[in-house]
Amino acid sequence: MATIALGLAASRGLRPGLWPAVLTAAPFWLFLLLLHDVPTTIAIGLRITTMVASFVWLVATLEPARLVEAMIAAGWSASIAYLLAATLSAVPVLKARARRIVEAQRCRGLSPRGGIAARLRALRALALPLVLSALHEVDERALALETRGLVPGIRRTPLAPPPDPAVEQAARWALLLACLAALVRRLIVPRFI
Amino acid sequence: MSIRLLALIPVAAAISLALSAAVDAVALPLFLDTTGTILATALAGPGVGIATGVVTSAVNTLRNPTFWPFVVVQIIVALYAWAAARAGLFRSFRTAVPAGLGLGVIASVTSTPISYLVFGCTTTGGIALTTALGKALGLPPLGACFFGSFVSDFGDKAVTFALVTSVLHALPRRTAARFPWALRAIGAA
Secondary structure, eight states: OHHHHHHHHHTTOIIIIIHHHHHHHHHHHHHHHHHSOHHHHHHHHHHHHHHHHHHHHHHHHOOHHHHHHHHHHTTOOHHHHHHHHHHHHHHHHHHHHHHHHHHHHHHTTOOSOSSHHHHHHHHHHHHHHHHHHHHHHHHHHHHHHHHTTOOTTOOOOOSSOOOOOHHHHHHHHHHHHHHHHHHHHHHHSOOOO | OOHHHHHHHHHHHHHHHHHHHHHHHHTOSOOOTTHHHHHHHHHHOHHHHHHHHHHHHHHHHHHOGGGGGGHHHHHHHHHHHHHHHHTTGGGOHHHHHHHHHHHHHHHHHHHHHHHHHHHTTOSSHHHHHHHHHHHHTTOOHHHHHHHHHHHHHHHHHHHHHHHHHHHHHHSOHHHHTTSTTHHHHTTOO
């Protein structure tokens, strides 16, 4: 399974697919070797590698904007689609703002050195402006959502929904059933970890 | 759910994910990855808090898939923060910090089985090293795993509760009054 997952990740190319999967999974192997014997390390390491490589492939394949359109086309609430899309777009904005606040506070003499108490005071000086400025944006965002008619409970029509052929729908159901079967098998035939 | 509370969820989730930049700047061994969940719960109740926790985990998972199994911890954090807000425990550091320490114990108890069964206690480098320390001290595997999670979570959740208390008290009263639970959480209503 790990080989298949790594192969899928590699199918998206070395830089967006295989390297992120290998670099994310590699530290786990190191920590596993530190804590467990070799057979356990291999068993858990392959499981984690499969999980990591599958998600790296998913992220490299799936554009968030298309995911939101597909969710709306599939009948999901527009509010749920908004939550995912808005968070994905807000994270880089707030991270950039956090870096600006760090630089501004350093210009004002904030030092990240010293004991725990001094560092906690420094953390407060960095985190408070970030969180408060973000909270003040909530009203602006709410107004923008109301203006665009995103009222909870209202169905929206996507402009260009991704195609969803019957073969892919059948494949999704088959994979879901395979997951359930694997889960049942694992619960009925328990093994170590 | 009102539009304002819907708009709060992605902002709170993004706060959790963006705070790592501030933590890195002061070189403290903290995650603060539940700040948004606790803040959203203290401002708007358990429904918004749980939604924030799930969205935080989902978006974090796109960056690192090992976060998803811990979505249960985010839900428990939201429920605990709701109980703390109902009791007005965000009214001062003297009440918030012990409440945060309590959450640290609960979070580590919750995350230990997930960390042990799914990842063999290797979720982060810090947890792996403290787990190794626990094993060196003679603890059994599950006990060492709990020790690793406990060392990581105990201080982190106390600092998170203190930070959320600071934010709630720094909010102008007019702004706080727009959120249904904010004034009750700080003991002002």
